[in-house]
Every structure is written in C-alpha cells, then in structure tokens.
Amino acid sequence: MRRRTKGYILVEVIVVVACLVALMGMLLANQRASLQQRQDRMRQHRAEIVARSGIAYAFSTLNDTTTNTSLVTQNDTWYTLGQNGQEEFQVGNGQGSFRIQIVDAGSLLNMNTATETQLQQLPLTQEQTDSLLDWRETGQTPRGSGAKDSYYNGLEQPYNTKLSTLYTLNELLLVKGWTAKMLYTTQADTNSTQIQPQDSKGNPLPLIGMLTVDSSAPNTQASGTARVNFSQQGLNQNTLSQIGLNNQAIVAQIVARAPYNSFRALLGIPGMNANTAQTLLNGAGFGNATRLTGKININTASEQVLRSVPNLTPDVASAIVGRQSSGFQSLGELATVPGLSINALAQVADSFTVGCDTWIIRVYGESG
Numbered sequence: 001m002r003r004r005t006k007g008y009i010l011v012e013v014i015v016v017v018a019c020l021v022a023l024m025g026m027l028l029a030n031q032r033a034s035l036q037q038r039q040d041r042m043r044q045h046r047a048e049i050v051a052r053s054g055i056a057y058a059f060s061t062l063n064d065t066t067t068n069t070s071l072v073t074q075n076d077t078w079y080t081l082g083q084n085g086q087e088e089f090q091v092g093n094g095q096g097s098f099r100i101q102i103v104d105a106g107s108l109l110n111m112n113t114a115t116e117t118q119l120q121q122l123p124l125t126q127e128q129t130d131s132l133l134d135w136r137e138t139g140q141t142p143r144g145s146g147a148k149d150s151y152y153n154g155l156e157q158p159y160n161t162k163l164s165t166l167y168t169l170n171e172l173l174l175v176k177g178w179t180a181k182m183l184y185t186t187q188a189d190t191n192s193t194q195i196q197p198q199d200s201k202g203n204p205l206p207l208i209g210m211l212t213v214d215s216s217a218p219n220t221q222a223s224g225t226a227r228v229n230f231s232q233q234g235l236n237q238n239t240l241s242q243i244g245l246n247n248q249a250i251v252a253q254i255v256a257r258a259p260y261n262s263f264r265a266l267l268g269i270p271g272m273n274a275n276t277a278q279t280l281l282n283g284a285g286f287g288n289a290t291r292l293t294g295k296i297n298i299n300t301a302s303e304q305v306l307r308s309v310p311n312l313t314p315d316v317a318s319a320i321v322g323r324q325s326s327g328f329q330s331l332g333e334l335a336t337v338p339g340l341s342i343n344a345l346a347q348v349a350d351s352f353t354v355g356c357d358t359w360i361i362r363v364y365g366e367s368g
Contacts (some may be wrong), residue, residue, distance in 0.1 A: 043368035050091050051365025054098035057089065058361040062102065071222040072356040073299040073327035078102045096367040105215035105358040106297035109305050111172065112136065112165040112213055113294025117310040123187055123194045123207060131176040138163050147176035166213045183208050195304050210305050216291045217355035222330040227285025230260045243283025250276050261286050267346035277342055278332035281349060295353035298334060299327050311347040316340050328354050 061078050073079070082100040090097050109118065111132070119129040130146030140161075142148045148161050159174070172178045186197075186204040197205040220226055228243050235258035240251050253269045260266045266284060267277050296305060298320050306317035316339045328334065331354050335345055 039368075046092075046096055046367035047365040049365070050096035050098050050367055051363045053091050054089065054100045054363035054365060055361055057098075058100055058102055058363065062359060068224065068355075069357040070218050070220045070224045070355045071329065072104055072106070072217075072297060072354065074324055075327055078359065079104070079300070096365065098363055098365045100364075101362040103360040103362065104297055104300040104356045105212045105360055106217055106295060106353060106356040107300035107302065107305065108212035108215060109210055109296070109308050110212055110215045110294035111169070114308070115310070118308045121195050121308045121310075123182075123196065125177060128175070128177040128182075131178070132172070135162050135175045136165065151176060169208055169211055169213055171213075195307050197304055198302075200302070210302065212360070214358055215295070215356075216293045216358050217295050217297070217353040218357055219285055219287075219289055219292050220355065221282055222354055228283055229286065229288060230258065230266060230284045231286045232259060235259060243279060245276065245279050245283075247276055260284075263349035264346050267342060267349065272342050272346075274335045274342065277345055278335040280332075281334060282330050282332035291357065292353060296351055297354060297356050298331075298352050299324055299354055300356070309348050309351045311344060312351075313339065313344075316344070330354060 058078075058081075061081055064077060079102070081102060088097045088099055109122075116129060116133060119132065120126075127145040130143035134142050134146035134148055140148045140150070142151070152159050152161055162171070162174075166172065169183075172183060173180060184206050186206055197207055197210045199205055199209075218224075228239060235255055237251050237255065240254060245251060245254075250269075250271055250273075253271055254266070257269055263281065263284070266280055296309065298306070301320075303314075303317045303321045306312060306320055307314055316337060319337050319339060320334075323337070331349075331352060334340065334349065334352060335342075340348075
C-alpha cells in the first residue's frame, strides 16, 4: 500500500509539473505576442511620424516663394519632387523613410464640375452619369436613369441625396450605380469609344486615378496680373488696349457685341484670327471671382484627361501633351497648337488654365 501511494503521488507531481510547464509556455507566448504588438504599434506610430515628415516636406516645397500659382508647369520644383513616387527620403538615421508625390489637382477631372458630355467620355454607364448629376444638382426630379430621395430613402440604410458638391471621392460610393470595383480597379469590359485611364507608360489605371473633387486656379493672367472682366457693361477701346488689343476692326466688333460670359462667345465673333485669339486668351476674364473651379491645366493634365473635354480631338490632346515638357507660358499659347482652329479653340478654351492653387500630396511612410 505504501508503494502504491508513492506511485500515485509521483503521477500527481508529473501532472502538476506538466501543467506548470504548459502554463509557463502560455504565459511566455502571451508575453511574446504582447511584446510583438507593442513593437508593431511603435513601428506604426513611427511610420506615421515619418509620413507626416513627408507632408511637411511637401508643404515646404509648395510654399517656396518661387512657386507662381498663376503659371504651373512640369518644370516647377514640386513636380520633379518624387515624380514617380519612388525616391526614398531617409529619416532618423535610417530608422524610417518616406516616398512622396505631389499632384496638381488641375491635372485631374473635377467630379463637381464635369458636364454630362464629359462624363459620357469616361468608362461610365448612362445610369452612373445621370445619378451623379442628380446627386450634385438641386431639385427632386431624377433624370431618366438617375436617382433622387425617392430612391435613396428606399434603401435598407436610407439617406438623402446630397444636392450639393462632393467633399471626397469616396462619397461617389453613395451614388446609385457607383461601386468600389468600377472606381478602384482597372476595367477590361468598357466601351472602346470611351476614355481608358492610363499612366504615362500606357499601363491601365483605375478610374479614380484621373478624378478629383477639388481643383481650382487663380483668375489671373500667367504673370499674376488681373484679367479684364469682359462680362461687365461699358467695355470700350481703352479697356481692350489694356490687354494689348489694337486691331481696330476686331475691337469694334468686340465692343459692339459686349458683354461676354465665355471664351466660346468671345472667340466666335466674325474676323477672329489666331493672334487676336491669343491676346484675348491671355488677358480676358469673365466675372469677378478670384478663383476658377474645375479648370484643367494644359501643362500637367494627361492625354486622357484632356480628351474628356468635348470637341477636343485625340490629335490635339496629344499635341498639347507633347509641349508640356517645355510648358505653355500662357493660356494664349493654346492658339498656336497645330490642328486647333479658331472655331475649335472657341469650343474648348473655357475648360483650360495654366495655373493651379490646389495640390494633392501623397506620402508613404515606412518603419521596420
């Protein structure tokens, strides 16, 4: 009986020791996991600090006194800084690094100002086009395949139509027919007549790669001088001489038909020629607004974004892109682009600018 009792005690000891070993293993595993989590949080925090350093670096570049928002080209410092997003900037003796890209918002198509004709150039269905216009515009009567409150209020999680401008591109996902797949992935089954988003090397891009909701430019000449307001009453020869227009025949025509609310109307007067059109594009303006929203910068926009402008042919869009490396020094130089007649120029000039006061900063921070 004594031996048997000792045997039972030995078995109990072995079980207790095994449990203690298992418990120690669990504690060590939990401790390692906890330590790993703390290290991951530290690396995440450090990566965020590094990314914020990149943002500060971008702001410093954009705030450079040499930056002229009335004339923004690919030769500016901000454009060449991390142009391909690949250059790495080391931070903290190599403990972290960031990559950076600064994008002129004027090089993208603004979803708050894009017209129906522009939207139809993109790989969108008529339902998506109608629904976006209904989302932006006031009133409660939807277009043919669009949507207003009567549709959105009937969803499982109901909400109202915005009836105003979009604040972010993600807001497009609230619009009827707009999905994450069509917005954030490349599409292979699109209409061949529609614009296919691409990068500079011809690789397909998601649709969001050519969109923005916030782009604007100063309502000034390329030199920063204020434009002459052609939409005001009392336009006369003295006013026109301020922008260098001295052709008496043209001046008489312009004064007789004033006021104007667009380049389409101004450049459509009889007797217009390339030289006069260039002068008017440089110095004429419409209205008293200090900023122009949704204009496309011909110095930075891709060929695909340029082609979204109605009546701009692919050949002219390609010719504009071909001159971006040297840069358009004024909007008037648009009149010198081969293949762009005075009539065609009148149809497209209101969509363009050579300035920008809004940029998108993209930063990737890394640590560990």
